[in-house]
Amino acid sequence: MADPILELIGVRKSYNQGTPVETEVLHGIDLAMAPGEFCALIGPSGSGKSTLLNIIGLLDRPTGGKLLIGERDTAALDDAGLTALRGETIGFVFQNHHLITAFTALENVMMPILVGRGFPNGEMAQRADRLLEQVGLAAWRNAKVNNLSGGQQQRVAIARALARQPAIVLADEPTGNLDTKAAESVFELMREINRREGTSFLIVTHNLSLADRCDRTIEVVDGKILSDRKAAA
Amino acid sequence: MNRLLPFEWIAATRFLREGAVQTLLIITGVGVGVGVVVFMSALLTGLQASFLQRMFSSQAQIVLRPPDEVARPLRRESDGFVVLATVLKPEQRLRSIDQWQKVRDLTKDIGGIITVSPMASGAGFAVRGEASKSISLMGIEPAQFFKIVDIPGKIVAGTVRLNAGDIVIGTELAQDLGVAVNDKLRVTTATGASQTLTITGIFDLGNRGSNERNTYVALRTAQTMLDLTGGVTSIDVTVKDVYAAEEIAQEITAATGVEADSWIKTNADFFSFIGSQNMSNAAIRIFVSLSVAFGIASVLVVSVVQRSREIGILRAMGASRGQILRVFLLQGAVVGFLGSLFGSALGWGILAVWRSYAKHADGTALFDVTMEPRLLAMAAVLATLTGLAAAILPAMRAARLEPVVAIRG
Numbered sequence: 001m002a003d004p005i006l007e008l009i010g011v012r013k014s015y016n017q018g019t020p021v022e023t024e025v026l027h028g029i030d031l032a033m034a035p036g037e038f039c040a041l042i043g044p045s046g047s048g049k050s051t052l053l054n055i056i057g058l059l060d061r062p063t064g065g066k067l068l069i070g071e072r073d074t075a076a077l078d079d080a081g082l083t084a085l086r087g088e089t090i091g092f093v094f095q096n097h098h099l100i101t102a103f104t105a106l107e108n109v110m111m112p113i114l115v116g117r118g119f120p121n122g123e124m125a126q127r128a129d130r131l132l133e134q135v136g137l138a139a140w141r142n143a144k145v146n147n148l149s150g151g152q153q154q155r156v157a158i159a160r161a162l163a164r165q166p167a168i169v170l171a172d173e174p175t176g177n178l179d180t181k182a183a184e185s186v187f188e189l190m191r192e193i194n195r196r197e198g199t200s201f202l203i204v205t206h207n208l209s210l211a212d213r214c215d216r217t218i219e220v221v222d223g224k225i226l227s228d229r230k231a232a233a
Numbered sequence: 234m235n236r237l238l239p240f241e242w243i244a245a246t247r248f249l250r251e252g253a254v255q256t257l258l259i260i261t262g263v264g265v266g267v268g269v270v271v272f273m274s275a276l277l278t279g280l281q282a283s284f285l286q287r288m289f290s291s292q293a294q295i296v297l298r299p300p301d302e303v304a305r306p307l308r309r310e311s312d313g314f315v316v317l318a319t320v321l322k323p324e325q326r327l328r329s330i331d332q333w334q335k336v337r338d339l340t341k342d343i344g345g346i347i348t349v350s351p352m353a354s355g356a357g358f359a360v361r362g363e364a365s366k367s368i369s370l371m372g373i374e375p376a377q378f379f380k381i382v383d384i385p386g387k388i389v390a391g392t393v394r395l396n397a398g399d400i401v402i403g404t405e406l407a408q409d410l411g412v413a414v415n416d417k418l419r420v421t422t423a424t425g426a427s428q429t430l431t432i433t434g435i436f437d438l439g440n441r442g443s444n445e446r447n448t449y450v451a452l453r454t455a456q457t458m459l460d461l462t463g464g465v466t467s468i469d470v471t472v473k474d475v476y477a478a479e480e481i482a483q484e485i486t487a488a489t490g491v492e493a494d495s496w497i498k499t500n501a502d503f504f505s506f507i508g509s510q511n512m513s514n515a516a517i518r519i520f521v522s523l524s525v526a527f528g529i530a531s532v533l534v535v536s537v538v539q540r541s542r543e544i545g546i547l548r549a550m551g552a553s554r555g556q557i558l559r560v561f562l563l564q565g566a567v568v569g570f571l572g573s574l575f576g577s578a579l580g581w582g583i584l585a586v587w588r589s590y591a592k593h594a595d596g597t598a599l600f601d602v603t604m605e606p607r608l609l610a611m612a613a614v615l616a617t618l619t620g621l622a623a624a625i626l627p628a629m630r631a632a633r634l635e636p637v638v639a640i641r642g
Contacts, residue, residue: 059549059637080553087551094640098546102247107234115552120234120243164551 004032005070005089005167005200006056012064013051025051027223028065035167036198038191040211043220049204050172052220056202057170058086070167087116091161091199093171097153099145105156106132106141112163124163131159135189151182158189168200175207183207241556244547245563252536259532260572263616266525267576270518271612272583275604277514281507283600285475288503291438293350293381293469294478294496297340297485299330327355327423329464336489337468343484345473350377351465353455357422359402359448361410368406369446370422372455372465381471384436384449390414391434395451400430403444404437420448424460525572525616526623529565533627537561537634544631545639554632561628562621569620573613580604580612 013026025048033039043049054060055067058074067074069089077085091112099108109128114120132138135155137148145153154174161169171190175183187210194201203214211217212231219227234243249256304323330336333351340349353372358365375395379385384401385393391414393401400418412418414432421427430450438444456462470493472481478495485493497504537544544557581604591599 054637057549059635059640083548083551083553086549092546092549094546098542098640100543100546102244102251102543110234111547112550114234114240114243115547115550115556118239120236120238120240122236125234160550 003035003071004068005035007032007068007071008056008062008065009068010065011052011055011062011067013048013055013060014063017063024063025223026055026062029220029223029225031218031225031228033168033200033202036194036200037216038194038201038214039203039216039218040214041202041204041218041220042206042208042211043226047220048223049220053170053172053202053204057090057092058082087112088164089167091164091166091169093154093157093161093169093174095173095176097145097150097157099153099156099160101144101146103145104142105137105145105148108145108156109159109163112160116164128159128163131162132156134162134193135159149182150178151186154178154182154186155189158186158193162193162197162199165197166199168202171201171203173204173206175205175210183210187213240552241559241563244560245567248536248540248560249564249567252539255532255536256568259528259568260575262528263525263569263572263620264575264579266521266528267573267612267616268579268583269576270521271577271580271604271608272587273514273517274608275580275584275602276587277510278605278608279600279602281510284503284507288496288500289381289471289475291382291440291443292496293348294472294475295470295482295485295493296499297330297336297468297470297489297491297493299328299466300492301325302328327459327461327466329353329461329466330468330491333465333468336491339489340468340470340485343481343488345477345481346470347473348377348380348469348471350374350381350469351452352378352467352469353452353459353461353465354467355422355424355455355459355461357420357448357458359406359410360419360421361412361416364410366406366409367446368402368420368448370420370455370458371447371449372452372459373449374452378449378469381469382438384434387436387438388434389437391432393436393449394433395449397451397454398428398430399433399450399454401434401436401449402432403447404435405441405444406446406448407432407435409445420458422458422460424458426458426460428454428458430454522615522619525569526619529568529620529623530627532568533561533565533624534630536564537627537631540631541634541639544634545636548634548636549640557634558628558632561631562624565620565622565624565628566617567620569616569618569623570613572620573616576616577604577609577612 008029008031011026011029012024014022014024016022029052041049055062069085074082106128109131110124113124129141132141135158137152137155140148140152145156148156175186178186190201193199205211216230218225302323302325304320337349337351340346351374355370357368357370359368389404395401412432414435416432417429418432419427419429456464472478479497482493482495547557584602584604588598593599
C-alpha cells in the first residue's frame with residue numbers, strides 16, 4: 001500500500017471526560033486510508049460513525065490515540081494549525097448540503113479558497129466555474145442556492161468540497177435526504193471524480209447497496225471496527 | 234465579488250443584506266438615537282454660541298482693574314501685646330491703574346488675546362434744562378473698544394465720531410432727555426467737573442439699562458472730567474477662546490500684578506449653567522449610546538444563533554476563529570455607521586423643522602443653529618465605534634463556536 005493519506009492508531013473518544021457520566025464512544029480505532037480510495041463507512045445509528053468522521057475531519061479531537069494526516073501528528077497542532085490543515089487537505093459534504101444561503105452557487109464553491117486566501121481573485125472564480133461545470137451546474141452559477149433542488153444543492157456542496165483539491169472528501173450521508181434518482185446521480189458524481197481526479201472519499205451511508213459499490217466498506221458497531229472489507233477487484 | 238475586499242467584509246455585508254428586515258430595523262434604531270444626539274448637540278451648541286455672542290457683544294471677557302484700597306494699621310500686635318485699633322474699610326475712590334500703558338503692553342504680549350482696550354469711566358449726570366439723568370461716562374479709544382463692543386453697528390442715528398467734546402448716548406437716554414443728534418448735552422461728573430458735549434450718535438444696545446446709562450466719550454475727555462489725568466480705570470481684554478478666559482486672566486495678574494477678572498468669575502452662575510447643560514447633554518449621549526449598543530448587540534446575538542450552522546461550515550472549510558470574529562465585528566461597525574448616516578439625515582431634518590417653528594415674531598431665527606460637518610463626522614465615528622464595541626460579545630461567541638456542535642445545530 002502506498003503511504004496512507006491518513007492513519008488512526010488506537011483512537012479513543014470520550015464525552016464528559018473526568019465526570020461520573022464519562023462515556024467512551026470510540027474504543028481504540030485503528031484505520032488507514034490510501035490515496036485514491038473510495039470507502040464507505042457503515043454502521044447503525046449511535047455506533048460512533050459521525051464521531052469518527054468528525055475526528056478524521058479535524059472538527060473534533062480524539063481523547064486518546066493518534067491521528068496522522070499525511071504523516072503529520074495532529075495532536076501537536078493548535079486550533080489555528082488544525083483549521084489550516086483542515087482547509088488544505090479535507091473537503092466536507094454534509095447530509096443537509098449546508099450551503100451558505102447568502103451566496104450564489106458559484107460563490108459557495110469559491111468559499112473554501114476565499115477563506116484560505118483572504119481576498120477573492122479571478123483564478124478562484126475560474127476554478128469554481130470549472131468545478132460547477134464538472135458537477136453539471138454551469139448554468140446555475142449565479143443562482144441563489146435556495147432556488148436549487150436538493151440534488152443540485154448536494155452537487156454544489158461536492159464542488160465546494162473539491163475547491164481546494166483536498167486529499168480526501170468526507171461525506172456524511174450525502175444521499176440521505178435525496179430521492180433514489182438524485183441519490184444515484186450524486187453517488188455516481190463522487191465515484192467519477194474519484195476515478196478521474198484520484199481524490200479519496202470516505203462516505204458515511206445507511207444505503208448498503210451504495211456501500212457495496214465502494215472499493216472498501218468499513219463497518220463500525222459500538223465504537224469498534226467490526227469489519228473492514230475490500231471489494232473484489 | 235470585489236477583489237479589493239477581504240472575505241470578512243464580503244461575508245459581513247452579505248449576511249446583513251440577507252437579513253434585510255432585521256438590518257433595516259436596527260439601522261433605524263441606531264439612526265433615531267444618533268438623530269436625537271445630533272439634533273440636541275447642534276441645538277445646544279447653537280444656544281450657547283448665541284448666549285455667548287449676545288453676552289460678549291456688550292462686554293469684554295476679561296477686565297483689569299486697579300486693586301482695592303486697603304487700610305493698614307500702623308502698629309501690629311506683637312507677642313504679649315494687644316493693639317486696640319478699629320480698622321475701617323476705606324471708601325473706594327476712583328483711581329487709575331498704575332502705569333497702565335505698561336500693563337497694556339505686557340497684556341498684549343500674552344498668548345490668546347485679541348484686543349486690549351483701556352477705559353476711563355465714572356459716574357455722572359446728564360443735564361438738559363430741568364431734566365437730569367444719572368449716567369455712566371465711559372472714555373474709550375474707539376479703535377480698540379469698537380472691536381469689543383460693536384457700537385458702530387448699533388448706531389440708530391448719527392455717527393460714532395468721538396472727538397473732544399463729542400458724546401454718543403443710548404436711545405433711552407435720548408428719549409428721556411428729549412435730545413437728538415447734534416444737540417448739546419451738559420454732563421457733570423462726581424468730581425464736580427462739568428462740560429457741554431455734542432451728541433454725535435445714538436445707539437441701541439438691545440438692553441434698556443445700557444441704553445439708559447451708557448454714554449461714550451473720547452478717553453481724553455473722560456480723563457479730564459473724572460480728574461484722572463492720563464489714567465484709566467479699567468482695561469478690557471477679549472480672548473480667542475472664551476472658555477480659557479480665567480486662565481488667561483490669572484496669567485495677566487501674574488505678569489502685571491493688576492487684578493484681572495474673567496467673565497467666568499464674574500458670571501459664575503451663567504458659567505455653571507453652561508457646565509450643567511453640557512453635563513446633561515453628555516448624560517443623554519451616554520444613555521443613547523448605551524441603548525444603541527444594546528440594540529445592536531441583541532440583534533447580533535440573534536444573528537449568531539441563526540447562523541451558527543453557517544459559522545460551523547465556514548470553520549470546517551478552513552475559516553479561522555479570527556476571521557469569524559471579524560465578520561461579526563464588521564457587521565456591528567457597518568450597522569453603526571449606516572445608522573449614523575441615517576441619524577445625521579434625521580437630525581438635520583428635525584433641525585429644519587425646528588428652525589421653521591422657532592422664530593421671532595418678525596420671522597428671524599431665535600438663534601443661529603448650524604450643523605457642523607465636525608459634528609456629523611464625530612457622530613459617524615462614535616456610532617461606528619459603538620457598533621464595533623456592541624459586536625464584541627456576539628462576535629466572540631461566534632468565534633468560540635465549535636464547528637462540530639455548530640454544524641449539528
